Amino acid sequence: MPRWLGPAPQPKVAILGAAGGIGQPLSLLVKINPLVSQLSLYDLVNTPGVAADLSHIMTDSEVKGFKGDAELKPALEGAQIVVIPAGVPRKPGMTRDDLFNINAGIVKTLATAIATTCPKALIAVISNPVNSTVPIVAEVLKAHGVYDPRRLFGVTTLDLVRAAKFISPHTGAITAVPVIGGHSGATIVPVVSAVSSAKGISAADRAALIQRIQFGGDEVVKAKDGAGSATLSMAYAGSLFVDSLLKGLTGKATPKEYTFVNSEVAKEFGLEYFASEVTLGPNGVETYHALPSLDADEKKLLEVCVNDLKANIAKGVDFVKNGSK
Numbered sequence: 001m002p003r004w005l006g007p008a009p010q011p012k013v014a015i016l017g018a019a020g021g022i023g024q025p026l027s028l029l030v031k032i033n034p035l036v037s038q039l040s041l042y043d044l045v046n047t048p049g050v051a052a053d054l055s056h057i058m059t060d061s062e063v064k065g066f067k068g069d070a071e072l073k074p075a076l077e078g079a080q081i082v083v084i085p086a087g088v089p090r091k092p093g094m095t096r097d098d099l100f101n102i103n104a105g106i107v108k109t110l111a112t113a114i115a116t117t118c119p120k121a122l123i124a125v126i127s128n129p130v131n132s133t134v135p136i137v138a139e140v141l142k143a144h145g146v147y148d149p150r151r152l153f154g155v156t157t158l159d160l161v162r163a164a165k166f167i168s169p170h171t172g173a174i175t176a177v178p179v180i181g182g183h184s185g186a187t188i189v190p191v192v193s194a195v196s197s198a199k200g201i202s203a204a205d206r207a208a209l210i211q212r213i214q215f216g217g218d219e220v221v222k223a224k225d226g227a228g229s230a231t232l233s234m235a236y237a238g239s240l241f242v243d244s245l246l247k248g249l250t251g252k253a254t255p256k257e258y259t260f261v262n263s264e265v266a267k268e269f270g271l272e273y274f275a276s277e278v279t280l281g282p283n284g285v286e287t288y289h290a291l292p293s294l295d296a297d298e299k300k301l302l303e304v305c306v307n308d309l310k311a312n313i314a315k316g317v318d319f320v321k322n323g324s325k
Ligand SMILES: NC(=O)c1ccc[n+]([C@@H]2O[C@H](COP(=O)([O-])OP(=O)(O)OC[C@H]3O[C@@H](n4cnc5c(N)ncnc54)[C@H](O)[C@@H]3O)[C@@H](O)[C@H]2O)c1
Pocket: 016, 017, 018, 019, 020, 021, 022, 023, 042, 043, 044, 045, 085, 086, 087, 088, 089, 090, 099, 103, 106, 109, 125, 126, 127, 128, 129, 130, 155, 156, 157, 158, 159, 183, 228, 229, 230, 231, 234
């Protein structure tokens, strides 16, 4: 059969930071995704072992490990999806912004390699602070003349995973809740008013629910007591997001996801980046959906979000443009 009549080629996924707390379980979940043909695992340490281990799993995808700076570009060659969970996690008492000084440089280095090796890849950024690391990647890609806003995503899926779980005692079932804004504390804006089965929640319960969704990450950081932040739930959330990217890329479906992207949806608030709902396709974002309508309380949450988010975005942009921290 001529090649062009055969099945569409299946994607190569590269995970940068693949040996870490998120990287390892995420690599496992991506390894068992039937839409993947090649899985490239990059880290500064331990990837040969992680790759050897995963390569014994009887799914079709081929796994290769790449270790250290010299192997970054080979890891990225031909990748259609790049996922970035590289970087340090929080310890108790830290904000995500406290990670900026270390993670900004890591993400900038990785973005530079993507720009020069696989500039057309769909890029999913997990490394915190997401509100700043996504603009960092964008500025690096712009500097190399290869920026396509439809192909760059900040992964906020964990906020939606938490929201769906935390609301379930009130609704009697796991229930999707839109979560917009950014990915840190007050920039996370759950839109509970959009959930019809949540109408009966008392004001006090609703306030507690919103607080828990916004600060769910702190709950895990506290419980891990110095041993890092959410890894397993993040790997699960990340695998959902990667699955949606894969389905869109291969034309299997046109999934909808909430994700932190460069778009016009929050332009009226002076924001270039905002987490909102998009439909995914072969080239990344196909459609940017309008924001859900907000009630008076949610409008107040959004006001706080906008101020914090503006500063976070500017910090990321500035880091690349002016080399400042
Ligand atoms: N977006 C989200 O919802 C979300 C959720 C949880 C964690 N995070 C963030 O994800 C990041 C990783 O968290 P973790 O718990 O996996 O941390 P971790 O320390 O367990 O793992 C990080 C990995 O990154 C690797 N690394 C460091 N510098 C690198 C580089 N230059 N190139 C390649 N790999 C490099 C490390 O060797 C390590 O294996 C943190 O910044 C954390 O805050 C984001």
